[in-house]
Amino acid sequence: xxxxxxxxxxxxxxxxxxxxxxxxxxxxxxxxxxxxxxxxxxxxxxxxxxxxxxxxxxxxxxxxxxxxxxxxxxxxxxxxxxxxxxxxxxxxxxxxxxxxxxxxxxxxxxxxxxxxxxxxxxxxxxxxxxxxxxxxxxxxxxxxxxxxxxxxxxxxxxxxxxxxxxxxxxxxxxxxxxxxxxxxxxxxxxxxxxxxxxxxxxxxxxxxxxxxxxxxxxxxxxxxxxxxxxxxxxxxxxxxxxxxxxxxxxxxxxxxxxxxxxxxxxxxxxxxxxxxxxxxxxxxxxxxxxxxxxxxxx
Numbered sequence: 001x002x003x004x005x006x007x008x009x010x011x012x013x014x015x016x017x018x019x020x021x022x023x024x025x026x027x028x029x030x031x032x033x034x035x036x037x038x039x040x041x042x043x044x045x046x047x048x049x050x051x052x053x054x055x056x057x058x059x060x061x062x063x064x065x066x067x068x069x070x071x072x073x074x075x076x077x078x079x080x081x082x083x084x085x086x087x088x089x090x091x092x093x094x095x096x097x098x099x100x101x102x103x104x105x106x107x108x109x110x111x112x113x114x115x116x117x118x119x120x121x122x123x124x125x126x127x128x129x130x131x132x133x134x135x136x137x138x139x140x141x142x143x144x145x146x147x148x149x150x151x152x153x154x155x156x157x158x159x160x161x162x163x164x165x166x167x168x169x170x171x172x173x174x175x176x177x178x179x180x181x182x183x184x185x186x187x188x189x190x191x192x193x194x195x196x197x198x199x200x201x202x203x204x205x206x207x208x209x210x211x212x213x214x215x216x217x218x219x220x221x222x223x224x225x226x227x228x229x230x231x232x233x234x235x236x237x238x239x240x241x242x243x244x245x246x247x248x249x250x251x252x253x254x255x256x257x258x259x260x261x262x263x264x265x266x267x268x269x270x271x272x273x274x275x276x277x278x279x280x281x282x283x284x285x286x287x288x289x290x291x292x293x294x295x296x297x298x
Contacts, residue, residue, distance in 0.1 A: 003257040035094070037068065099170075122137065250262065
């Protein structure tokens with residue numbers, strides 16, 4: 001058996017198309033152009049690539065892109081002042097501060113300075129609390145993208161056993177909350193979990209988000225399970241080049257799983273697409289309009 005490959009790149013392209021249609025509706029029907037502001041502090045090469053891609057896809061969807069760059073040694077107060085100005089700017093409906101921040105800045109302080117209604121990353125403590133208590137919240141983009149891929153592949157998720165490997169605030173915890181909302185039976189595993197391989201073999205849905213390349217092998221996977229690989233790790237090849245791999249050993253896992261996301265081309269493209277979708281949702285809520293129907297449905 002060889003697993004079905006879950007094409008996140010194609011799914012993300014469809015989502016961006018739906019976003020563009022909604023942007024056109026907002027412009028034509030309400031005279032509103034959704035705006036996304038991205039803030040980059042420092043010169044981290046990977047962050048620069050992410051910011052550039054976000055800006056390009058924002059413009060392609062017909063939205064307004066605001067990009068702000070600060071030097072790595074900028075005072076924390078300067079960043080907080082910028083966030084305050086963006087909070088007050090009516091043309092900005094979504095604010096994203098690219099992480100990680102330089103060591104002298106308090107990430108939680110900065111994240112929680114963003115107005116919750118403009119927190120399109122879904123990291124603000126109010127949005128995290130709303131998600132945990134089943135209320136309407138801005139949902140972190142990567143877990144939201146994972147959920148959309150799961151719904152598309154499996155339909156109803158109710159009653160399935162799900163194991164999430166990783167407990168970060170960015171992926172692991174919100175992913176577990178989203179799966180609970182779908183009435184899955186959810187276990188969160190991490191570095192201190194005992195006999196983690198046996199636990200993973202009980203999962204109908206396995207989500208890997210630990211940041212360690214190739215950790216999950218085919219021996220860890222229940223036959224027919226759906227595997228979502230969130231990991232993006234750059235490793236060196238025997239030829240001295242580098243390539244991107246996930247947290248799952250793809251070749252051994254695909255021989256056991258029923259479906260699996262590749263790296264690259266799986267979860268990665270969904271993150272920016274969901275960021276754009278979150279900006280549309282934020283825009284509608286700020287202007288007192290109904291949430292966009294079908295935008296983030298699986």
